[in-house]
Amino acid sequence: MPTDPTASARAYALAVDFGGTKVEAALVDTDGRLVEGSRHRRPTGRNATVPELEDSVGGVVRAAAASLPDGARIVGVGIGSAGPIDRARGLVSPLNVPHWRDYPMRDYVASVAAELGLDVPVVLEMDGVAITMAEHWVGAAQGVDNVMGMVISTGIGGGLIVGGRVITGPTGNAGHIGHVEVGATFGGKALRGEDTFGNPYALEAMASGPHTVAWARQHGFEGATGEELAAAYAAGDLVAREAIARTGEAVGRAIASATALLDLELVAIGGGFSHSTPDLFDHMRTVIEHHYFPFVRKVRIVPSALSSEGPLIGAAALIHRAHLLP
Template identity: 85%
Template sequence: MSIRLLVYRCRVLTPLALAVDFGGTKVEAALVDSDGRLVPDSRHRRPTGRTASVADLESSVGDVVRAAASALPEGAEIVGVGIGCAGPIDRRRGLVSPLNVPDWRDYPLRDFIASVVGAGEGGLGLDIPVTLEMDGVAITMAEHWVGAAQGVDNVMGMVISTGIGGGLIVDGRVITGPTGNAGHIGHVEVGDIVGEDTFGNASALEAMASGPHTVAWARTQGFAGTTGEELAAAYAAGDPIARDAIARTGQAVGRAIASATALLDLELVAIGGGFSHSTPDLFDRMREVIDHHYFPFVRKVRIVPSALSSEGPLIGAAALIHRATLLPA
């Protein structure tokens, strides 16, 4: 055998994960390397939303997966697909029921994406694993891997955006629960703060503290805007209603974090998502709740912004492949 042929046969291709992040307003896909870096020009996005049909959603998902895969660089290979999806999910059966996407209830998202990348008719011909977890689990793994929670082994990640999601790492291991929904902090109850009725529960954190629900409460108090961006701008300008809305949301999130910390003895909570960027004061309101807690072990928890900006969910989806050893079987 020639030396040239031997080198060719022994060449190690760069392993890439095909990362998919499915949420209430958009689905994204990208290729991510084993250091948590997105491959240039591989990131693609399509809309989802409350009014999208099953056919619309499948088209969006299929489009971004194929577009990301087509950006595969020379000398690299796709070794798996990681999917982070808004919950609730059924991780064992690969089913998803994202609350803000009504047409998907027990939808087989894992199987659908497997068919897009697989060897069947119309597929990409790849024989690779496809892993599905809740998006909160994915973002928590991203923060633990390359983000704000590096070196910390008792962590909750949170996303405050269209909805509120979360995930948990305890003693360095990802906690999913039997269905995959452990860490679904958006649907814990936070006492006497009450928001809009959200899927039958006006006391759930998401009902008062997600971006849309915070804006909705502000509008009941006379705020004229309709978006989180407008509320953030009004807050910066000193609008008293916007300031009350942010304070209320921060208090609600702080209570949820205090409860989770009391239950799990967390060291750090990393928070991302579009509405979490509305103002740094939102984090101050959360910390005020923690600072007044009775137990010192609760007061010790640190609350920090995500270190990964908008790439976090995709890096987290890739972590389902590159850091799969942290996941339960």
């Protein structure tokens, strides 16, 4: 095991981030820093079976725990999971992982922790809550107490801090902005996405990475991934540019609605597809700039300051900054 001469004074959270493509785990210190060499990743996915998913989750938890420096201690396990979730019962039903419906994620991770000799709290929250706590702690939302964090990736998630306190709601799904409805028109055309769980007007149906690519392919784009769409956008492909503009407008409308409801000051956005082009943020901001309420126009939309580490830092915040949770 690694040796760290100052580790005896350190308490680490074992952070777990579960999403529609992958699950990751790492050790995170009380300053929001990942322990070098402790980050591990395994696949999840739409076709993964329950045993395969358990193997992936258990595998990254065990590997991260094995990275604990000598003399240090793990004080809790924080899990940020794609939603929806059942906070009270510790269940998850990730929309893009259909074999897990009401799966007892908290109990399963607790059993792995017990196997490793860890008698510590295991806390489960929606991934959007975790990423928002990360941005508020060490990211783009430091010092701002009315914040929404968002992830635009395989799906679209979100979380809320209002008045300096995390808002989870009774089930843990407050902030699940990917399934608000934003259907209207874009450039004189109906703003409608793929049929996502029966609702083609949900934000995720129009603006997630895979759904944006699917729309572009319906209109002549020949690529298959978000990375290819981003490259086509940079090369000036007209369909790719319309796809990104359409996605940016949809996200901007959702943010405007959330701000009108909650009087937000800042929205911090991460996730793989959010990096497709800086212009994506410009399209969102244009929607906000034209809103009729000044208090909505005040909201700032910024990229995450935490890169790909944000979800893990957020999962650790469920332990290290538990005082913000209800």
